[in-house]
Amino acid sequence: MTISADELLTTTRSVRKRLDLTRPVPMELVRECLELALQAPTGGNAQLWHWIVVTDPGKRKAIGEYYARSWNAYYGSGSSARSLFKDDPARAAAQERVSDSAAYLAEHLGEVPVHVIGCMTVPAGLPEGNQAGLWGSLLPAAWSFMLAARARGLGTAWTTLHLAYESEVAELLELPANVRQGVLLPTAYYTGETFRPARRQPLDEVLHVDRW
Incomplete structure (x- = not known):
């Protein structure tokens, strides 16, 4: 696939309903993507990241069950995408689509052939306050x-909902403390x-130069 940098940056979407749940993804392709990911900036060049690639069907199913439980709680709280911008018909319609696709992913996450979990080593534990x-x-x-x-030609989605059960997933994957x-x-x-x-919102609605 040949794609310009601008097209790549403007058309990389969170893919949920359009993930092919039946086609295997070669590990070498995942490795290629991770090799490129490791070129990203990292504070102090410390490179404290680790990447857990989960392909085992039983483990994916278990993660999917935790994820669905977290989604149900999140959706039931009234704070999901569907509840946002209800007074703006144009944006409300988009939020409905996002919510529907998120619900689909929650139902089928365990069937997605590869789960990539990005982790950080934190020898002293998570810092208090600003963790940016x-x-x-x-x-x-x-x-x-x-x-x-x-x-x-691969689709991905950015999500953190499984972190409501981070300790359970960590135990499942045998992650160090x-x-x-x-x-x-x-x-x-x-x-x-x-x-x-x-x-997206027009740039001039969110751009501030020198002051708010």
């Missing part, structure tokens, strides 16, 4: 993985043709 420096050393690499996957999870990236070939840029 810690997670800022992981999340750019996770996004790079998503971009690399998109360029290779000083390794904390930051993001779950379900990964599969996507169905359909391609993706278009998403409708």
